[in-house]
Amino acid sequence: MHRPPTAEAELAAELATVRPALGPRFAAELPGARAAVLTRLWRALAHEPLPWIERREPGREGLALRLTxxxxLHGPLADPYATAAYVTAVRLDGAAGGGVVYDDPARLMTDLAVPHGGGLAAELAHSVASLALSRAGQGPHSKEWPAHDWEWEQRVVDGHPYHPNCRSRPGFSVAEQLAYGPEHRPPSVRLGLLPVPREECLVAGEWPGELRDGERLLIPVHPWQAAHVLKRTCEEGLAAHPLMSLRTLAVPDGPQVKTALSARLTSSVRDISVGSVVSSAALSAFAETLAARTDGLLHMTRTWGAATADSPDLAAVLRESPAVYAGPGEHVVPVAALATTELPASPAWLAEFARLALSVGLRLLELGVALEAHGQNLLVVLSASGAPLRLVYRDLADIRVSPARLAHHGLPLRTLPELPERILTDDVSALRRKLFGSLVAGALASTAGSGEALGAALEAAVREVPRTADLTALCEEPLPVKALTLMRLSPGVAGDQWAELPGPLRAP
Incomplete structure (x- = not known):
């Protein structure tokens, strides 16, 4: 029977034309990429509330999943906080006996034949192929720390530490991945500038003069967006360096520019909603109020301006660089990039970092603000010797705010800039999910790299964190985390869905 070419074969064929010298390295990286994606998928199968898994049976030989x-399905016991690729194969036994061993996550998802599994299988195949490509061009990291903030961002090669679609980039050719992907370290990406009459634009904050042409605004456009979505030719404008989110780029000695990028990367289509442009100035002002309540332990990057031509496909946000919060000899490092250093190998360092992150996160939660503090949004200011000093947070679009908690602490909403309705909630579970799922199960867990290391760091840290009801919940209850795979298998369900992971610690 004729089978269509796989994502791996298609990428290899493109690579042979675009950059043939990478071909052998790409082929060599494929087994490791399959294991990395399979490990992330196995974590989801072991812990997410997937309706076609009847029960989970841990034993001395590993974990067995009984399907409805x-x-x-048989595999190793799953550490939900591990970041190493430790699952190289799983075995699927039929109802009448006999089994098949799978080392390819896409083939496994295809043969599971669950609802909407075919679409996820295609995404997993893209994720494997793109991850192998991302790894293929990598050399060893220099022992010298980067001199520029964007160089830290480009050290993160494998993408999301727990999402099976960690490197899924459907719609991007090999040439486009090499040209725009931060892990491929392109010399720069040239953002287009699309002139739009001022009266056709919605603007929040201050739009700079250098991005104006008389009565027209010059909106920065990602070249992929210009070619594939807008289908427009833009004047070449800003030379910038791509950051972890791909759609956000750093202009040397200037702002970070968040562009619309209407492609599905991991879970979401990366455009910029009109609502987020409208609320950007209010959120930026609110952030300054929050930062003032943290005794100097947290900085919030400010939004300078945002503009949209009344479309999520044509919009941009200009944000200050987190690097402005570094003092002499200090480094501002995205938490996701910490794993590229030797710092997390020290239990004492990891505990001190966890203490800082929990102190700030729980303080804001007590005030009424739950940050989406995953490894991309959260940055840490390190001393010249590597000690964690302060935190920097960027991108307020997905925080949650409790009006009741704010008012209790003397910050009623009537005294604050107008905040978007969608981020307001007094639901304690929703607030804790937002912070715990991103900060503890995301940023801290991926930095620690295993449940054992995470538990030890948290156990040391919580002794020095002020006691609150939120801290007790973190210590005593299961840890909430977004059910990333369930969400990809539930196209008709709006909003986030959640799983509960075994708590990495218990209250002392």
């Missing part, structure tokens, strides 16, 4: 149709 009678089949059984």
């Amino acid at each position: 149709d009678g089949r059984r």
